[in-house]
Amino acid sequence: MDLSEASLRELRDALRSRRVSAQELARFYLDRVAAHNPALNAFITITEAEALAAATAADGRLAAGEEGALLGIPMAHKDIFCTEGVRTTCASRMLEQFTAPYNATVVERLQTAGMVMLGKLNMDEFAMGSSNETSHFGAVRNPWDLQRVPGGSSGGSAAAVAAGLVPAATGTDTGGSIRQPAALCGVTGIKPTYGRVSRYGMIAFASSLDQGGPLAKTAEDCALLLEAMAGHDPRDATSHPEAAGVFASTLDAPLQGLRVGVPEEFFGAGLDPEVAAAVEAGIRVLAAQGAVIKPIHLPNNAHAVSTYYVLAPAEASSNLARFDGVRYTYRAAGVEDLTDLYQRSRYEGFGAEVRRRILIGTYVLSAGYYDAYYLKAQQVRSLIREDFRRAFAQVDVIVGPTTPTAAFALGDKAQDPVAMYLADIYTIAVNLAGIPAMSIPCGLTAGGLPIGMQLMGNYFTDGLLLNVAHRFQQETDWHRQRPALASAKE
Amino acid sequence: MAFDAEAVIRTAHLARISLPTAEVPAVAEQLERIMEMVEALRNVPTGGVGGMAHPLDLEQPLRPDIAQNPDRREALMQNAPAVRDGLFLVPKVIE
Numbered sequence: 001m002d003l004s005e006a007s008l009r010e011l012r013d014a015l016r017s018r019r020v021s022a023q024e025l026a027r028f029y030l031d032r033v034a035a036h037n038p039a040l041n042a043f044i045t046i047t048e049a050e051a052l053a054a055a056t057a058a059d060g061r062l063a064a065g066e067e068g069a070l071l072g073i074p075m076a077h078k079d080i081f082c083t084e085g086v087r088t089t090c091a092s093r094m095l096e097q098f099t100a101p102y103n104a105t106v107v108e109r110l111q112t113a114g115m116v117m118l119g120k121l122n123m124d125e126f127a128m129g130s131s132n133e134t135s136h137f138g139a140v141r142n143p144w145d146l147q148r149v150p151g152g153s154s155g156g157s158a159a160a161v162a163a164g165l166v167p168a169a170t171g172t173d174t175g176g177s178i179r180q181p182a183a184l185c186g187v188t189g190i191k192p193t194y195g196r197v198s199r200y201g202m203i204a205f206a207s208s209l210d211q212g213g214p215l216a217k218t219a220e221d222c223a224l225l226l227e228a229m230a231g232h233d234p235r236d237a238t239s240h241p242e243a244a245g246v247f248a249s250t251l252d253a254p255l256q257g258l259r260v261g262v263p264e265e266f267f268g269a270g271l272d273p274e275v276a277a278a279v280e281a282g283i284r285v286l287a288a289q290g291a292v293i294k295p296i297h298l299p300n301n302a303h304a305v306s307t308y309y310v311l312a313p314a315e316a317s318s319n320l321a322r323f324d325g326v327r328y329t330y331r332a333a334g335v336e337d338l339t340d341l342y343q344r345s346r347y348e349g350f351g352a353e354v355r356r357r358i359l360i361g362t363y364v365l366s367a368g369y370y371d372a373y374y375l376k377a378q379q380v381r382s383l384i385r386e387d388f389r390r391a392f393a394q395v396d397v398i399v400g401p402t403t404p405t406a407a408f409a410l411g412d413k414a415q416d417p418v419a420m421y422l423a424d425i426y427t428i429a430v431n432l433a434g435i436p437a438m439s440i441p442c443g444l445t446a447g448g449l450p451i452g453m454q455l456m457g458n459y460f461t462d463g464l465l466l467n468v469a470h471r472f473q474q475e476t477d478w479h480r481q482r483p484a485l486a487s488a489k490e
Numbered sequence: 491m492a493f494d495a496e497a498v499i500r501t502a503h504l505a506r507i508s509l510p511t512a513e514v515p516a517v518a519e520q521l522e523r524i525m526e527m528v529e530a531l532r533n534v535p536t537g538g539v540g541g542m543a544h545p546l547d548l549e550q551p552l553r554p555d556i557a558q559n560p561d562r563r564e565a566l567m568q569n570a571p572a573v574r575d576g577l578f579l580v581p582k583v584i585e
Contacts, residue, residue, distance in 0.1 A: 101565040194545040208544045237551055238544070306528045317505060324506070326578050331571035337581050343508035355507055356517070359498070360524055362505040376531050378541030383534070383544060417524050434545020 003028050004164030005482065006009040008073055008221040011167060015072045022062065022072030026055035026116050029074045030392075033118060033165045036485055040141050042150075042160040044079050045087050046119040054116045061114055069224045069248075071114030074086035075168045078157050079120035080127055081107050081202040081212070084213060090203045091125045091135035094349035097329045101441075104201025105233045106170060106212050113228045121169055122156030125351045126320065127205045128175055129153050130423040133414050134353040141410075142185060143483040144449055148387055148407040151181030157215045157401050158185035162450075163485055168216040168225055174209045176402075176427025179439035182215055183402035183452020186441045188224050188469065189215040190477060193460050194434035196242030198233035206315035207238070209431040218479055219440065219469035223247035226462065240460075247463045251470040256290035258468065259343075261395030263298045266426055272405040278443025278451040279401045286399065286468065296391045296398065300383045305421055307384065310364050311432070316354075317361025323349060356417060385433045392458040397468055401426055402439040402452035426454060437461040440469045443480035447480055450481070492529075493522040 001010065003025065014020045020028075030048055037043050048160070051074070058072035072225035082088050082100035084107075089095045102203045111117070124134040132140040132155030140155040142148040143163040150159040154171030158181035161169050171178040173191035182189030190213045204210060214225035218355040222249075229263035231244040262283060267276055287293050325331040325345025332344035350358070365442040391398060404425060430437040435456060453472075473479050498518045502509040509517060563576055572579035 098542075098569050101562065101568065227543070234551070234553060238546065238548070240546060240548065241551075302536075303531060303534055306501075306531050309524060310531070312530055325571065326580055327567075327570050329571060335581060338583050339506070341581055342506040343503075344505055347508045347510075350507070355509075356520060356524075358505050358507065359501050359517070359521060363493075363497070363501045363521070363525075365526075366501065368506060372532075373528065375541055376534075376536065377528075378543060379536035379539040380531055380534050382539050382542040383536070385545075417520055418527055421524075421527070432542075461501050 003290045004032060004483055006167065007218055008070065008167060008216065008224050011073050012069055013052045016067065022055040022058035023052065024115060025072065026051050026074050026118065029166060036165060039146060040088070040143060040159050040163055041138050042140050042156040042163070042165060043076065043119045044089055044091065044122050044137050044156070047086055048118060050086065051116050051118045053307065058114045058116060061415060063347055065112070068114050070110070070228055072116065073168070073243060074116045074118050074166055075110065075170070076118045076121050076160060076166045077107060078123050078154050078172060079168060080123060080172055080203045082203070083107050083117070083120065088120065089136070091137055092134045092350065092354070094323050094330045096136065097330060100201070101287045102201060105198035105235065106229050107201065109228055109231065113125060118166060121160055124153035124155065125354050126203070127153040127172055127174055128316070128353050128357055130176070130180055131413065131422050132156065133410065134215050134351055136351060139410055142407045144186065145407065148409055148449070149184065151184035151407065153177040154215065155181045158182050158187050158189065161185070161187045161215050161217065162483060164482065168214060168221060170212060170214050172210055172212045173431065174312060175431050176424040177397065178213050178215060179402050179404055179427050179452070180424060180439060182439040184407040184450065186450030186481060187215055187217060188219055188222055188438065188440050189213065190226060190438035190462065190465065191430065191436060192230060192462050193436040195238055196230040196243045196245070196462065198231070198236045198239050200233055200235040204319040206312040207319065208315060209312060219466050219473055220248065220251055222438070223251055223466045223470070236445060242460070245463055247466050250463050250467050253467050254290065255286060255468060255471050256395065258286070258291040259395040260286055260293050261295050261296035261391050261398040263301065263398060263400055264302050265298050266400035270404050270425070271401060274400050274445045275403070275405060275451050279453050282442035282453040282472065283399055285472055289471060289475065294395055296395060298387045298391060298429065300380065300387045301429050303380050304384055304432060307377045307380045307432060308428045309360065309421060310373050311381065313357040313361030314365050314374055315361070317365065320358055325349070353417070371422045381432050384429050388433045388435055397464065398456040400454050402454040406445045406449035406451055430456055430461055435459055436465055438465050438469055440472060441481065442476070443478055444481060492525045493518045
């Protein structure tokens with residue numbers, strides 16, 4: 001068995017049958033990280049000593065007869081999740097030296113499950129970006145083509161899984177930040193229903209949109225990870241009382257009679273023909289399993305990006321007010337007075353994209369503009385949710401492309417924020433509504449770049465999405481395609 | 491035009507970000523482009539539509555009114571750039 005290709009279930013079986021120890025697994029993946037991370041820049045921090053200690057502990061639990069599905073399996077966290085005693089940077093100069101004083105609930109839950117953290121993954125600064133180019137620690141490279149972006153903001157997570165540096169990773173998704181990089185790197189990722197996964201200790205960007213979730217090679221792996229991650233958390237006031245779920249046991253349910261909606265608005269101008277063809281072929285795979293395909297309409301999706309760029313920056317400008325040069329590590333040198341300390345620390349500590357979003361958010365919330373922008377965007381948000389409500393009265397899942405194009409070149413959109421924002425045109429409405437959605441590989445372009453298909457479901461149908469994705473992956477092998485990695489020694 | 495140089499300077503001040511004068515024109519241009527995109531919302535009919543602040547229609551959860559205040563002062567202040575005697579240090583504010 002090639003360990004770098006193995007699914008979580010295969011790794012668990014190997015651990016249980018003592019064909020490999022958690023120590024050996026951790027060592028194997030740490031060696032892969034050492035070999036390939038210099039080219040990919042997927043990790044911000046590698047926690048080798050902590051990983052080997054956690055692996056030893058996992059081996060002890062395995063020896064004692066414990067049988068957890070994730071026990072002893074290596075993973076890495078997006079560097080937005082607080083890890084006690086380990087640097088947590090959010091890919092920002094502002095938090096470059098920040099050591100979290102406590103663990104995020106997600107970190108705690110996966111630690112309890114016995115997963116072995118190998119380190120912290122690169123991302124767009126404060127999760128604001130769709131290409132991973134806004135990271136203070138440099139862009140992540142797409143393992144399929146090092147001159148292309150991995151997507152963002154969970155670009156390090158998607159690249160690390162695609163390159164086999166970790167079998168699983170966590171990510172967060174505020175406007176597409178799990179699904180878009182999953183699509184661009186050819187991996188599987190799910191943004192759960194808002195409220196499933198605790199936001200405690202997950203550094204806030206836009207609190208009414210942020211949701212954590214897993215990225216892995218398969219839907220089955222994502223199901224196992226989400227079972228461990230999801231659950232009610234009294235420390236997060238927006239955690240749903242019925243957040244927990246069992247997802248792995250329903251993966252095989254047949255798709256006969258499943259009503260699949262295809263939104264015509266997702267196949268219009270701007271969609272790359274190769275992406276359209278791959279997604280249409282993917283829909284035929286579902287139809288061949290007995291799914292009933294129906295055209296549907298999501299007319300207000302056209303307003304999703306505009307709505308998002310009022311609401312997300314507004315929430316961000318409030319959430320990021322705490323970074324004031326007083327409490328969190330970065331402080332400008334040689335300041336004149338307290339106002340100068342705030343202003344210069346925030347100018348120097350935040351990158352250009354984060355500053356841009358704070359300014360937009362501050363502007364739309366400022367006196368005289370609140371009704372015209374913020375209130376209006378909240379109303380359009382209602383219309384976007386209504387679109388989904390109407391659609392889910394007729395269909396069980398909605399299927400379309402995750403992104404308009406495959407991975408674009410580094411630098412392509414870096415100077416044009418609006419072009420970059422439109423990379424999320426198919427993913428943003430899901431966050432505004434709060435419904436679950438995932439991206440699964442469904443093809444490769446002629447140039448050999450992965451294409452993602454997006455599945456969207458009604459509230460709390462995360463299990464159904466994983467079921468549909470799993471059945472799709474039983475019939476296709478797009479999720480088994482791997483990039484050819486150059487050896488670091490070359 | 492929503493974002494001229496004056497609006498950028500005013501907004502940057504509200505956000506407590508010191509934008510160097512040389513950067514103002516470029517930032518104004520980018521913010522203006524973003525706001526042009528956002529302006530499209532004005533044409534969406536929303537008469538009688540309520541605003542949506544949050545995805546879930548949940549009531550604010552309450553926990554029992556029992557004090558929970560473990561002393562984690564040192565751990566929570568370890569990341570501050572300047573502290574003394576359990577206090578954050580900042581430039582003098584009173585002459």
